[in-house]
Amino acid sequence: xxxxxxxxxxxRALVTQSPSxxxxxxRYEVNVASNGESxxxxxxxxxxxxxxxxxxxLYDAYNCVxxxxxxxxxxGPPLMDEKWIYGSEPQQIYGSIVYGRPNGMPSFHGKIPDSxxxxxxxxxxxxxxxxxxxxxxxxxDHMKGPLPPSSVPESTPHEVSLPNSAEQPR
Amino acid sequence: MNNSADIIxxxxxxxxxxxxxIARLWWxxxxxxxxxxxxxxxxxVFAFVRHARDxxxxxxxxxEPDARSQSRTAAVVWxxxxxxxxxxxxxxxxxxxxxxxxxxxxxxxALGIKITGHQWWWEIEYQNPxxxxxxxxxxxIHVPVGKPVKFELQSVDVIHSFWVPNMHGKKDLVPGHPTTxxxxxxxxxxxxxxxxxxxxxxxxxxxxxxxxxxxxxFDHWLSEQKRSAPEPASDSARRxxxxxxxxxxxxxxxxxxxxxxxxxxxxxxHLASRKMIAAGELPNTRGYLAGWILNAQVxxxxxxxxxxxxxxxxxxxxxxxxxxxx
Numbered sequence: 001x002x003x004x005x006x007x008x009x010x011x012r013a014l015v016t017q018s019p020s021x022x023x024x025x026x027r028y029e030v031n032v033a034s035n036g037e038s039x040x041x042x043x044x045x046x047x048x049x050x051x052x053x054x055x056x057x058l059y060d061a062y063n064c065v066x067x068x069x070x071x072x073x074x075x076g077p078p079l080m081d082e083k084w085i086y087g088s089e090p091q092q093i094y095g096s097i098v099y100g101r102p103n104g105m106p107s108f109h110g111k112i113p114d115s116x117x118x119x120x121x122x123x124x125x126x127x128x129x130x131x132x133x134x135x136x137x138x139x140x141d142h143m144k145g146p147l148p149p150s151s152v153p154e155s156t157p158h159e160v161s162l163p164n165s166a167e168q169p170r
Numbered sequence: 171m172n173n174s175a176d177i178i179x180x181x182x183x184x185x186x187x188x189x190x191x192i193a194r195l196w197w198x199x200x201x202x203x204x205x206x207x208x209x210x211x212x213x214x215v216f217a218f219v220r221h222a223r224d225x226x227x228x229x230x231x232x233x234e235p236d237a238r239s240q241s242r243t244a245a246v247v248w249x250x251x252x253x254x255x256x257x258x259x260x261x262x263x264x265x266x267x268x269x270x271x272x273x274x275x276x277x278x279x280a281l282g283i284k285i286t287g288h289q290w291w292w293e294i295e296y297q298n299p300x301x302x303x304x305x306x307x308x309x310x311i312h313v314p315v316g317k318p319v320k321f322e323l324q325s326v327d328v329i330h331s332f333w334v335p336n337m338h339g340k341k342d343l344v345p346g347h348p349t350t351x352x353x354x355x356x357x358x359x360x361x362x363x364x365x366x367x368x369x370x371x372x373x374x375x376x377x378x379x380x381x382x383x384x385x386x387x388f389d390h391w392l393s394e395q396k397r398s399a400p401e402p403a404s405d406s407a408r409r410x411x412x413x414x415x416x417x418x419x420x421x422x423x424x425x426x427x428x429x430x431x432x433x434x435x436x437x438x439x440h441l442a443s444r445k446m447i448a449a450g451e452l453p454n455t456r457g458y459l460a461g462w463i464l465n466a467q468v469x470x471x472x473x474x475x476x477x478x479x480x481x482x483x484x485x486x487x488x489x490x491x492x493x494x495x496x
Contacts, residue, residue: 012472061422061434062421110416110417110418111417111418111420111421112418112421113418113476113477113478113479115476115477116476
């Protein structure tokens with residue numbers, strides 16, 4: 001039984017056909033005719049853990065971390081909460097990445113190909129729990145979080161002597 | 171021109187001090203085990219023949235063996251056991267001394283090369299205390315003959331294994347746990363390396379070109395690699411550079427001397443000087459390069475290199491530029 005469970009491999013979104021037409025079409029469908037197609041894209045990428053893992057890798061590689069941190073935000077808004085300035089639908093997040101948004105979010109049009117934008121969108125959605133929980137990454141690649149209090153090395157409090165320059169002027 | 175795809179990777183054709191020790195050990199094991207195999211086969215044939223001869227004669231009633239033949243059997247069995255133990259120990263001792271020679275600490279002046287494994291290519295960095303003298307390249311390692319080289323191995327994703335059979339045994343690249351290996355090439359030549367730990371879909375296409383060359387030639391190569399990319403000479407190449415730095419190429423690749431400084435993909439500063447592209451999978455020709463740029467997923471499904479939308483003129487300009495990166 002255990003061996004049978006591993007029979008069906010999850011499909012991967014490898015772009016093997018010629019890119020030009022296919023990509024223009026997908027962009028058109030998402031922005032103009034966003035009805036049936038966007039629903040399909042949404043379900044497909046949100047349920048594909050390989051795509052989300054790719055998206056996470058690209059999120060780091062393209063320095064999204066620089067402004068949004070690992071979802072906690074910084075110079076840019078946090079991505080792991082439920083507040084979405086420009087919408088949480090996949091095509092809206094796609095729009096934010098590809099065309100940019102006022103006050104800081106740059107446009108990655110022509111810089112990040114569509115085949116990579118969609119996995120990033122899926123990963124961004126997974127950060128706030130919008131992606132399918134059965135497909136979202138169950139663990140992180142890196143260690144994170146502070147040590148539990150019981151593991152913090154013991155230290156004795158000591159008197160702090162301020163340098164002269166730090167004294168209050170009289 | 172040497173086509174590196176024709177080069178046979180063989181641990182029995184050593185081109186380094188370490189590989190020679192390993193090859194010698196292999197041959198000792200081979201001859202010893204071959205001899206034992208021949209003796210066992212002979213004994214087996216002898217037993218068959220004797221049985222066949224006995225079977226043709228009158229059947230005999232075999233009684234209890236007498237004490238003399240019993241002690242003779244015991245002597246044969248015990249001497250064979252003792253011989254087995256002695257041979258195994260002898261091989262163990264030879265093995266120990268070979269290991270001792272291979273893993274003797276390298277010269278403190280060894281040339282340092284840092285190799286970082288990626289799915290599915292090798293990032294190569296020639297170490298130097300001067301940061302400006304560090305050379306970054308990919309999938310092609312040059313070393314001087316006769317000088318010890320120390321490799322610092324690390325990985326950014328999964329476990330890979332660095333293996334140039336003509337030089338040394340395998341050494342794993344473990345994420346978060348740097349490892350080292352070292353060897354001294356003894357003869358010049360072009361060899362091939364291969365990832366030796368299954369690392370995903372394109373594991374079999376994660377190769378590298380390994381060039382051992384005389385010291386003066388190596389020094390020349392290294393000094394060439396230190397230079398920034400030359401300024402494009404033709405209009406077409408200039409246009410190609412503009413395309414490179416304004417399109418998606420710039421998101422992952424670096425070309426020293428331009429604004430392209432990303433480190434996700436291979437450093438392309440001296441792309442045209444390399445023999446192969448796609449981690450030793452394809453020869454570095456204009457045609458393969460064009461195919462690789464337009465849709466690498468067809469040539470190497472799963473690679474991080476995305477497809478690129480380019481018109482024919484833009485593609486030609488980009489290729490002109492990339493081919494000028496000697």
